[in-house]
Amino acid sequence: MLGQRLVEAFSGRHEVLVTARSGERTLDITDEAAVAECVAAFQPDWIVNAAAYTAVDKAETEVAEAFRINEHGSAVLARAAGASGAVLLHVSTDFVFAGTASQPYDETQPVAPVGVYACSKEAGERAVRRFAPDHVILRVAWLFGPGGKNFVDTILKFARERGALRVVADQYGTPTFTRDAAEAALRVLERGLRGTVHAANTGVVSWHGLAVEACRLAGIAAVITPITTAEWPTPAPRPAYSALRNRVLEESLGMFQRPWQDALAEHVALRGEVK
Ligand SMILES: NC(=O)c1ccc[n+]([C@@H]2O[C@H](COP(=O)([O-])OP(=O)(O)OC[C@H]3O[C@@H](n4cnc5c(N)ncnc54)[C@H](OP(=O)(O)O)[C@@H]3O)[C@@H](O)[C@H]2O)c1
Numbered sequence: 442m443l444g445q446r447l448v449e450a451f452s453g454r455h456e457v458l459v460t461a462r463s464g465e466r467t468l469d470i471t472d473e474a475a476v477a478e479c480v481a482a483f484q485p486d487w488i489v490n491a492a493a494y495t496a497v498d499k500a501e502t503e504v505a506e507a508f509r510i511n512e513h514g515s516a517v518l519a520r521a522a523g524a525s526g527a528v529l530l531h532v533s534t535d536f537v538f539a540g541t542a543s544q545p546y547d548e549t550q551p552v553a554p555v556g557v558y559a560c561s562k563e564a565g566e567r568a569v570r571r572f573a574p575d576h577v578i579l580r581v582a583w584l585f586g587p588g589g590k591n592f593v594d595t596i597l598k599f600a601r602e603r604g605a606l607r608v609v610a611d612q613y614g615t616p617t618f619t620r621d622a623a624e625a626a627l628r629v630l631e632r633g634l635r636g637t638v639h640a641a642n643t644g645v646v647s648w649h650g651l652a653v654e655a656c657r658l659a660g661i662a663a664v665i666t667p668i669t670t671a672e673w674p675t676p677a678p679r680p681a682y683s684a685l686r687n688r689v690l691e692e693s694l695g696m697f698q699r700p701w702q703d704a705l706a707e708h709v710a711l712r713g714e715v716k
Contacts, residue, residue, distance in 0.1 A: 442589020443532060443581070444491035446623035451489070454627070458483045462492070470514035473521075480521045487630050488522050489530045490515065493562070497536075498676040500558040507561040515565035519572035528635075529573040530626055535582035535614060535641070537563045540680020545615065545645060547688035548580075548637045556677040566637075577629055578637045579622070582685050583651075585708055586619030593708065596652045600663035610649035610667030615641040615684045618704035625690060625698065632694055641685040642701040654702060658709040 444461070451457050460468035460479065468479055470492050480488070494500065494510040515531060522529035538546045539553035554563040569576050585593040593616070599606055617640070625640035646654070649667045656663050670679070690696045 442586055442591060443584060443619045443622060445588045446586055446619040447489055447491055447626060450620070450623040450627045454631075455487075458485065470518055471509055473517045476517050476521045477524075480525050480527065484525065485527050487528045487530060488518060489532075489626065489630075490518050491532045493532070493565075494558070497556070497558040497679075500561065501556065501676040504557050507557050508564060511558075511561035512564035512568055516568035516572055519569045519576070522573040522575070526575070528575045528577065528630065529569060530577040530579055530630055531565065531569045531573075532626075533566050533578050533580045534559070534562050535580060535683035535685050536680060537566065537580070538680055538683050540612075540683050542682050542684075545684040545686035546639075547686040548639055549688070555680065558677060559680075575635065577626075577635055579626055579629065580637065580639045580641075580685060581617050581622045582641045582683060583614045583616040584619055584622065585616060585705070587708070587711060589619075592648065592651065593655045593705065594712070596655055597659055597661065597709075597712070600652070600656050600659075600661045600665070603663070605664040605666070606652065607666045607668045607673070608649040608652045609670055609673050610647045611669050611681065612679050613645050613647050613682045613684055614680075615643070615645060616651050616701040616705060617641045617698075618701075618708055620707075621698055621704055625687075625696065628694060628696055629690070634689070634693055636689070638689045639685040639687045640690060640698065641687060642698050642704050643687070644701045645684040646701065651701075651705075655705060655709060658706050659712075
């Protein structure tokens, strides 16, 4: 989902080699020899990694596979970047935080991941810091956008089909439009920023609040009942509060992301939803 928007954002301004696990130009990020060969052939200035094991609940039972992709795959890319002198921009997540805060997390705050997916992503961050001296770890959160499975699209589909939904109202975060995150990635690399950078939209809302606003924007009159996490048990634990604050983007680049509501309105409009 995010990868497609990164390609879109970078393509107009830079020469881009797009790889994926399947399709025209295949590259498995866990295949060290293939990654080294690809990097040697293309000699990129930047390597942008949006590939990951992203099935949060399934990861609880596919622990080895989650770590193989999110930790080992990140290490492979980091070593290739380190050896070739390329900058690695690696996408990470708000789930690296424990979720016990009550104010948005900025880049200086300590991580404390909970659950297999979160731990595997945090291990990936450590691999990138260890093996790629020239890196950006770009943390995004609660992604929505065209071309991928995401909460907003799922809610709109079910709200339309069923007319009534129950949605968790005691987990808070920062919904982020993939187009805005991709634009931030481009700006960060073009401006030569390094280190850990948060690139969420702004604002804080619960999944329930996000569902209500998405349906309002799409003109769907569904009944959306707030429920607690305890009423919607999932295999993987979720942080209760994982909102991000983009301190580095704002202070180092003067880049201010728009509120999640504005970005959501654009996404809903682009989906062709009627108000
Ligand atoms: N979605 C969110 O809400 C969210 C929130 C915070 C952070 N993030 C992070 O943002 C990034 C992008 O997420 P997304 O939602 O766009 O994910 P996505 O739609 O699930 O895309 C991940 C892509 O990675 C590919 N992939 C998996 N293993 C690979 C491998 N070994 N080699 C090459 N490609 C591989 C997948 O290919 P297949 O299609 O073949 O499986 C898929 O195309 C990830 O780092 C994720 O952790 C996402």
